[in-house]
Amino acid sequence: MARRFEEVISALEYSELMRFKADLDSGAAAIKKNLEESIKKRLKEHEKTCATCSSSLNFYKTSNYTLIFGPDDFRKKASFCGLDCMEYFISRLKASRAKSSEDNISNTRIE
Ligand SMILES: [Zn+2]
Known part of the structure; x- marks a missing residue:
């Protein structure tokens, strides 16, 4: 991720870099707004591959599904090539949830 971010930065023009830095220095309100809008937009799109079988998703297929889950500030997204x-x-997910709640119970048990 850090490498991709460096690539993005190095692709910017000098004037864009200066605007970017000025925004960062003044609290990064424009960058934050921009990021939030991009995240919102991406949330509406399917991922490129199926989270279960890793096959590439054909964007025109009607059997694609995307789940969005987790709290507002840590949204996760997973796309699937079909209902199976x-x-x-x-x-x-259910199995891992059941396991983690069992772990929580055993962790809070008084010896
Ligand atoms: Zn699949």
């Missing part, structure tokens, strides 16, 4: 893959993902 989404079902499998949800069953794994």
